[in-house]
Amino acid sequence: MxxxxxxxxxxxxxxxxxxxxxxxxxxxxxxxxxxxxxxxxxxxxxxxxxxxxxxxxxxxxxxxxxxxxxxxxxxxPLYPENAGERAVVRQIMKIAELYFELPSRRFIPYVFSGAEIPELVKGEVRQVLNRGVTALSRLCQFSPWIAGEQLTMADIYVYYVNTIVSTFGSSQLEWDILAEVPGMKEWNDAMSQSxxxxxxxxxxxxxxxxxxxxxxxxxxxxxxx
Ligand SMILES: N[C@@H](CCC(=O)N[C@@H](CS)C(=O)NCC(=O)O)C(=O)O
CATH class of the missing domain: 3.40.30.10 (Glutaredoxin)
Structure with a gap:
């Protein structure tokens, strides 16, 4: 086991x-x-x-x-059978990790220690998140799942990435980041209901x-x- x-x-x-x-x-x-x-x-x-x-x-x-x-x-299965479609699922996961999760995580030490976040850091994080918003807007389908008709690993992965984006990225930047990706908020809400x-x-x-x-x-x- x-x-x-x-x-x-x-x-x-x-x-x-x-x-x-x-x-x-x-x-x-x-x-x-x-x-x-x-x-x-x-x-x-x-x-x-x-x-x-x-x-x-x-x-x-x-x-x-x-x-x-x-x-x-x-x-x-949580990945499509077709190699190209599988790669697209992994692409969504990688982009979410690099441009959504990791920049949002930069705020965690400040939030936990109560230290003020320098504007420079906020600016850097905002820039990376903007790249994530653009990339995910291009890639995600939400029809109804993130990569199309089949629920995949990317649905599960990005749903948990988004908990960090909302808790740290959005709250510290006062910016509803998920709302910037068309369809993402509705999909995220649906994921949370399972x-x-x-x-x-x-x-x-x-x-x-x-x-x-x-x-x-x-x-x-x-x-x-
Ligand atoms: N790239 C790793 C990141 C895992 C990670 O950062 N985990 C955090 C908890 S959410 C952790 O272990 N933090 C403790 C530490 O960094 O010492 C993964 O995908 O599993």
Whole structure:
């Protein structure tokens, strides 16, 4: 059985969990936070999520884990059969990661420490997000799914990317970023209504308090140095 290591307040953890639930694969969860020795032993960069496969292999990096799950458990496919269409799905995921998720994440240290975000940083982030908005507007179909008629890995991936875009990017820039991509808000709302999304969200809320306590302890320790 697969073990999913990490914590439910992490959007990366949750996207892998959503894939496992979507494919109805049995798995167990092992609560681990960033910085723990146990996590470093199984995740080379010490990042969440990591999985232990049924064969005892340790894997990290959410997109790599998603591909492994798809290849190992092809039933209920999340990628199209056609290689070109599969590449388009991965293109959407990569663009969302590079131009939506990662720039929005630059605000996290400021938000958690309560420090003011320099205008220079806000400007840089806005510029990258603008590129993401343009690219995703060109690529996403929302008919009804992000890459067309079939629900794919990109639907799950981008839905969890968007939690970071909304929570950090939009709130700090006072800019409704998802509304800039035609059809994205409606699709995002539809994604949030699924039973799996709601179960994942319920677990996230349960973990949120403990996660925030850990973050605050880390911020306090850093300030005391
Ligand atoms: N590229 C990685 C990023 C994972 C990541 O940044 N995870 C965060 C939690 S959301 C983490 O492990 N943070 C702890 C740390 O950076 O020490 C992936 O796709 O899995």
């Amino acid at each position: 697969i073990t999913l290591h990490g914590f439910a307040a992490s959007n990366y953890y949750n996207l892998v969990k959503h894939v496992l639930l979507y494919k109805q694969l049995p798995f167990q969860e092992n609560l681990l936070y960033g910085g723990s020795d146990e996590l470093l032993a199984i995740s080379p960069a010490g990042k969440v999520p990591a999985i232990t496969t049924a064969d005892g292999l340790y894997l990290s990096e959410s997109s790599v884990i998603c591909d492994f799950i798809e290849e190992t458990y092809p039933a209920t 039973v799996i999304s709601q179960n994942v969200e319920a677990d996230r809320l349960i973990n949120k308090t403990e996660f925030m306590q850990k973050v605050q302890a880390q911020v306090k320790a850093a300030k005391a140095k």
